[in-house]
Amino acid sequence: VITIGQLARYVGVSTKTIRVYHAKGLLPEPERDASGYRRYSAADAIELIKIRTLAESGVPLARIRELEAATGSDFQSSLAAIDAEITTRINALHETQRRLRELASGHNHLLPNDVDRHLQQLGELGFSPRWQAMERDLWILVFATRPETAHALFADQAGALAEPALHRMYLEYDRAYDLDPQDPSLTDFGPHRASHGRALRHWRTPRPGGGLSHSPAHPRLRQRLLSRLGTPGHPHPRTTPPGRLDL
Amino acid sequence: VITIGQLARYVGVSTKTIRVYHAKGLLPEPERDASGYRRYSAADAIELIKIRTLAESGVPLARIRELEAATGSDFQSSLAAIDAEITTRINALHETQRRLRELASGHNHLLPNDVDRHLQQLGELGFSPRWQAMERDLWILVFATRPETAHALFADQAGALAEPALHRMYLEYDRAYDLDPQDPSLTDFGPHRASHGRALRHWRTPRPGGGLSHSPAHPRLRQRLLSRLGTPGHPHPRTTPPGRLDL
DNA sequence: TTGCTCCTCACGTCACGTGAGGTGGC
DNA sequence: TTGCTCCTCACGTCACGTGAGGTGGC
Numbered sequence: 001v002i003t004i005g006q007l008a009r010y011v012g013v014s015t016k017t018i019r020v021y022h023a024k025g026l027l028p029e030p031e032r033d034a035s036g037y038r039r040y041s042a043a044d045a046i047e048l049i050k051i052r053t054l055a056e057s058g059v060p061l062a063r064i065r066e067l068e069a070a071t072g073s074d075f076q077s078s079l080a081a082i083d084a085e086i087t088t089r090i091n092a093l094h095e096t097q098r099r100l101r102e103l104a105s106g107h108n109h110l111l112p113n114d115v116d117r118h119l120q121q122l123g124e125l126g127f128s129p130r131w132q133a134m135e136r137d138l139w140i141l142v143f144a145t146r147p148e149t150a151h152a153l154f155a156d157q158a159g160a161l162a163e164p165a166l167h168r169m170y171l172e173y174d175r176a177y178d179l180d181p182q183d184p185s186l187t188d189f190g191p192h193r194a195s196h197g198r199a200l201r202h203w204r205t206p207r208p209g210g211g212l213s214h215s216p217a218h219p220r221l222r223q224r225l226l227s228r229l230g231t232p233g234h235p236h237p238r239t240t241p242p243g244r245l246d247l
Numbered sequence: 248v249i250t251i252g253q254l255a256r257y258v259g260v261s262t263k264t265i266r267v268y269h270a271k272g273l274l275p276e277p278e279r280d281a282s283g284y285r286r287y288s289a290a291d292a293i294e295l296i297k298i299r300t301l302a303e304s305g306v307p308l309a310r311i312r313e314l315e316a317a318t319g320s321d322f323q324s325s326l327a328a329i330d331a332e333i334t335t336r337i338n339a340l341h342e343t344q345r346r347l348r349e350l351a352s353g354h355n356h357l358l359p360n361d362v363d364r365h366l367q368q369l370g371e372l373g374f375s376p377r378w379q380a381m382e383r384d385l386w387i388l389v390f391a392t393r394p395e396t397a398h399a400l401f402a403d404q405a406g407a408l409a410e411p412a413l414h415r416m417y418l419e420y421d422r423a424y425d426l427d428p429q430d431p432s433l434t435d436f437g438p439h440r441a442s443h444g445r446a447l448r449h450w451r452t453p454r455p456g457g458g459l460s461h462s463p464a465h466p467r468l469r470q471r472l473l474s475r476l477g478t479p480g481h482p483h484p485r486t487t488p489p490g491r492l493d494l
Numbered sequence: 495t496t497g498c499t500c501c502t503c504a505c506g507t508c509a510c511g512t513g514a515g516g517t518g519g520c
Numbered sequence: 521t522t523g524c525t526c527c528t529c530a531c532g533t534c535a536c537g538t539g540a541g542g543t544g545g546c
Contacts, residue, residue: 002391005525010391015526020510035518037526042384045391049357053350056343061509079351086344090337092303097333099300104326110296137289144249144257144292252499262500267536282544284500308535500544507537518526 007040011048018048026051026065057082058089112151115139118158125161131174169196254287258295265295273298273312304329305336359398362386365405372408378421416443 008015021027027047030038054064059082067078102108109116119139122132143150160166255262268274274294277285301311306329314325349355356363366386369379390397407413 001388003525006391009394010387014511016510016512019528024509035526037518042387045387046355046357049355050350053343053346055509056339057347076351079347083344083347083351086340086347090340090344093333093337093340096300096303097330097337100304100326100330100333103297103300104323104330108293108296110293140257140289140292141248144253147256250499261537263536263538266502271535282500284544302535496546498545501542502540504540505538508534510533512530512532514528514530516527519524520522 001042002040002045004038004040007045007048010045011052013048013052021048021051021061024061024065026061026068054082057086111136111139111143114158115143115154118154125167126171127174128177130177165196248289249287249292251285251287254292254295257292258299260295260299268295268298268308271308271312273308273315301329304333358383358386358390361405362390362401365401372414373418374421375424377424412443 002010004015004018008018018027022029027044030040030044033039051064054067055061059067067075070078099109111119119132119136122135123129127135139150139154142153146153161170249257251262251265255265265274269276274291277287277291280286298311301314302308306314314322317325346356358366366379366383369382370376374382386397386401389400393400408417
């Protein structure tokens with residue numbers, strides 16, 4: 001009684017969509033009139049609305065066709081699963097929206113929360129913004145390359161800064177960035193300075209309560225990464241990477 | 248420093264996705280190492296997360312590339328528009344979920360609310376379920392073919408049932424469905440019965456307060472549609488459609 | 495050596511959109 | 521007659537997925 005265009009407007013789809021549903025066997029081809037036009041009934045409209053409800057729920061067309069043949073209880077449980085999936089998608093959209101707003105505020109969460117907080121604190125601990133940025137890049141790369149052990153490494157590093165001597169050593173690294181490579185102060189530097197060396201050795205010794213197995217390697221890992229991350233044209237402190245670290 | 252696979256896992260995409268973003272100019276091609284492998288930095292990871300946040304917000308890739316070049320305020324207002332669009336999509340999903348649950352309960356809303364309520368009331372007014380179904384189909388087709396005037400037609404019809412004589416006439420139509428076409432009671436039927444004829448003429452007379460222009464045609468429209476919707480094999484009451492109605 | 499990753503085409507997929515070229519209906 | 525709708529191919533699009541066939545790294 002109604003044409004494909006009228007049906008399309010009533011349900012809110014394009015005529016092409018209806019023809020595709022015919023071709024895919026979702027909606028049976030209706031009778032044709034004398035001039036070959038498709039003629040639809042109210043029952044077709046009801047069917048099409050059903051199909052559309054499922055399609056808008058994200059159900060693939062092939063699955064919708066299967067659902068037509070499903071029994072009552074199969075159909076009901078399928079609908080329940082689809083319903084739950086929509087809820088998941090709604091939550092995902094809320095999460096996306098949250099991240100979008102972070103993007104707008106310029107404050108993007110790229111790392112786990114504890115790492116993020118640690119990076120915030122670096123400023124209060126006397127480190128330069130450049131050091132903070134380098135730390136952020138370092139941890140992104142560590143979490144990308146070693147997702148399993150990255151958290152342990154991080155916990156260890158965060159703990160090292162609580163050690164006053166190591167804290168001072170890292171601050172020296174930070175400030176040495178702007179020095180000329182020939183600067184005499186760089187001869188007595190980092191772990192080569194006696195007080196820092198002692199602190200490092202103390203740190204490396206397994207302490208009661210469980211020191212982490214990666215702890216000894218960590219300062220070297222940091223140096224090696226830093227040397228790769230260094231902006232070209234800027235000198236880096238002279239520290240010999242003892243041994244090899246595959247990054 | 249990291250490979251395409253590591254970057255992909257960190258951000259939660261496939262390597263193919265990253266290569267596509269290179270091909271489309273969304274993410275710059277990084278340096279290659281000696282064996283031709285792409286080598287990514289932390290900055291690339293940050294960029295990719297940004298791209299992904301936008302892509303998951305439904306922004307087309309071509310638009311994302313434009314956004315990279317946008318100024319701060321353009322960028323901010325674009326983000327606000329995207330944010331609003333996500334809210335729209337979330338609402339659409341809630342609406343879809345509502346319709347899905349209606350589908351599960353078997354009680355689908357195919358028509359405007361007032362029509363739906365009217366169909367419900369038909370049962371209480373003494374009409375058969377078959378009549379209700381035919382009325383539903385009729386109104387679906389009317390709303391599909393004449394969306395502009397359908398509401399006016401409907402308001403008129405709903406009012407007609409408040410007229411006791413017309414109410415009785417339609418009930419007769421309902422019951423006549425099962426009668427043999429030769430049944431003698433069909434000679435004094437519908438508008439041909441004197442009391443119904445009077446009621447119809449009264450109804451057709453424009454009343455103070457604005458009778459609807461379609462009112463007179465409506466009973467014929469109904470008959471014509473009913474005759475087309477009639478189940479094959481079932482007889483229809485003998486009523487002459489006076490004049491033509493293009494449906 | 496083996497399994498894993500990387501490389502580059504090339505083609506496939508999903509759900510339609512968009513003409514092209516033609517006919518029917520008011 | 522004109523504009524609108526309908527018809528059937530056929531190709532395009534969007535954002536990737538999926539091999540195919542080959543090489544590099546531990």
